[in-house]
Amino acid sequence: MSAPASLVVTDLRTRFGSDRVGATVVDGVTFTLLPGRTTALVGESGCGKSATALSLMRLIDKPGRIIGGSVTLNGRDLLGLSESEMEQVRGAAIGMIFQDPLTSLNPALTIGQQIVETLQAHRPMSRADADRTAIDLLTRVGVTDAARRIGDYPHHFSGGMRQRVLIAAAISCSPSVIIADEPTTALDVTVQAKILRLLHDLQGAMGASLLLITHDLGVVASMADEVLVMYAGRIVERADVDTLFHDPRHPYTKALLACVAGIEDDRSVPLEPIGGSAPDLWNPPVGCRFAPRCPVVQDVCRSQDQPLRRISAEHEAACILVEEDRMHG
Numbered sequence: 001m002s003a004p005a006s007l008v009v010t011d012l013r014t015r016f017g018s019d020r021v022g023a024t025v026v027d028g029v030t031f032t033l034l035p036g037r038t039t040a041l042v043g044e045s046g047c048g049k050s051a052t053a054l055s056l057m058r059l060i061d062k063p064g065r066i067i068g069g070s071v072t073l074n075g076r077d078l079l080g081l082s083e084s085e086m087e088q089v090r091g092a093a094i095g096m097i098f099q100d101p102l103t104s105l106n107p108a109l110t111i112g113q114q115i116v117e118t119l120q121a122h123r124p125m126s127r128a129d130a131d132r133t134a135i136d137l138l139t140r141v142g143v144t145d146a147a148r149r150i151g152d153y154p155h156h157f158s159g160g161m162r163q164r165v166l167i168a169a170a171i172s173c174s175p176s177v178i179i180a181d182e183p184t185t186a187l188d189v190t191v192q193a194k195i196l197r198l199l200h201d202l203q204g205a206m207g208a209s210l211l212l213i214t215h216d217l218g219v220v221a222s223m224a225d226e227v228l229v230m231y232a233g234r235i236v237e238r239a240d241v242d243t244l245f246h247d248p249r250h251p252y253t254k255a256l257l258a259c260v261a262g263i264e265d266d267r268s269v270p271l272e273p274i275g276g277s278a279p280d281l282w283n284p285p286v287g288c289r290f291a292p293r294c295p296v297v298q299d300v301c302r303s304q305d306q307p308l309r310r311i312s313a314e315h316e317a318a319c320i321l322v323e324e325d326r327m328h329g
Contacts, residue, residue, distance in 0.1 A: 006176045006209040007033040007056070007094075012069035014055045022063075023281035025051045027233035029069070033177060033209035038200075040212045040224035040241075042256070046278055048233040049213045050099075053181050056211075057096055058086050074176060092122040095170030097199075099182035101162035105154040111138070111165045112150035115172055122173045137168040141198060160191035164198070171202055178203060181213045196223060217260050221245060226314075229253045232279050232289040235308065239315040249317035251294045288318070296321065 014026035025048045033039055041049050054060050056071055058078065071078040073093055078086065090096070098104040106114060115134040119125060125133070131150065138146035141164040154162055163183060170178060180199060184192035200223060203210045212223055220227055220241065227244045229237040229252065237250040248254045258272040276293035279285055285292055288301040300320055309322040 004035075005032045006035050006074060007211075008070075008072040009056065010070045010072075012052070012055060012071060013067045014051055014060055014064060015067045016064045017282070018063075021282070023284075024067070025064075025233050025281055026055055029230075029233075029235055031228055031235065031238070033211060035176070035209055036204070036207045037225040038203065038210040038212055038223050039226045039228060040214060040220040041228045041230055042214060042217065042220055043230035044256075044274075044278055045215065047230045049215075049230055050181055051233075052230070053096070053179050053211070053213055056179065057090055057094060058083075059090075088122065091118050091169075091175075092173040093175055094177045094179065095173070095175040097163075097166050097170045097178065097180040097183045099185045101159060101166050101186070102154065104166055105162060107154055110151050110153055111157070115150075115165070115169050118169050118172050133172070134168070137172055138165070141165075141168045141171075141202070142194075143168070158191075159187050160195060163187065163191075163195055167195075167198065167202070171206065171208075174206060175208060177209045177211065179211045179213070182215070183212075184214075184216075184219070192219075199223075217256065229256070232284065233281060234289065234318070236290065236319075237317045238308070239317075243312075243315050247315075249311060249315070249322055250290075250319045251296055251321075252290045253317070255293075255295075288320075 010030050012026055012029045013024060015022050015024045017023060029052055031039065041052065043049055055066055060066060066079060073089065078089060081089070112131065112134050115137060116127065116130040119130045119133055135146045135150055138150060143149055143161060143164055157165065183199065184195050187195060196219060214220060224241045227239055227241055228235050229250065231252050237248065237253045244253065245257065248257055255274045259274065274293060279289050279292065287303050288306045291297045291301040294301065298320060306318045306320055308316040308318045310316050311322060
């Protein structure tokens with residue numbers, strides 16, 4: 001029997017602006033995170049990935065707001081909590097690793113102070129115990145001579161080491177869910193690999209659910225169990241990682257893969273950029289939002305939204321071609 005879900009997101013909708021004039025940047029997003037598994041959320045910049053993560057944490061700044069749906073963490077609906085109750089969830093039950101470690105850490109506080117602050121906010125412990133725990137956490141994430149460096153400030157660390165500090169803070173209270181929002185964007189390739197390996201090992205040891213937000217399909221291939229492909233605020237394909245790479249069904253997913261295909265196997269194969277640009281969510285097109293860029297668009301795509309259609313228990317795609325394949329199969 002499979003373990004119960006850590007996080008269940010149902011029809012989540014987040015909007016910026018007013019009801020009359022605005023943009024719904026997270027539009028009907030539904031997914032489930034399972035203990036010990038990594039779910040990757042992928043898509044172009046501006047598609048709504050980070051807005052989804054911030055919505056889960058209820059960190060959307062005004063004029064943004066969550067206008068619908070539910071986010072259930074271990075059976076508890078987060079959208080119904082007061083702000084003070086939600087503050088006890090952040091950092092304790094859900095740990096978040098932001099994409100820019102330089103701006104995510106407070107430059108006026110030592111790294112030790114920042115980890116200790118998280119620990120003492122959620123656990124009854126003395127400052128001495130919190131200091132010892134912080135040293136243990138820094139050692140665990142690979143910060144050498146942690147007992148000495150706990151008194152250093154963020155600017156004393158390289159980008160990779162700052163990211164390790166953020167990871168230490170995120171896992172400090174053993175959360176059941178970890179959200180990593182582009183955790184290796186600002187790092188060089190060698191450091192990226194080390195950080196990703198560290199995240200993978202820590203998640204395995206903790207049995208936590210990991211939501212990995214990225215635009216890097218190489219990272220997805222090496223880290224993910226399941227992949228959610230996002231376009232213009234909506235999930236357009238969901239599949240296990242092997243299926244997504246070997247049998248993509250949505251034209252947008254195929255286009256994303258074509259952008260990187262052939263790099264390793266044959267350097268003579270040119271990349272295929274996706275034509276056009278993502279839609280303006282303040283004035284989105286009617287019907288399928290990918291229709292203006294889709295190479296196989298049909299008339300119905302321009303007039304009707306395409307819901308996610310089930311291909312198998314682990315595979316869905318929001319494309320009319322899925323229905324046509326079923327009818328002709």
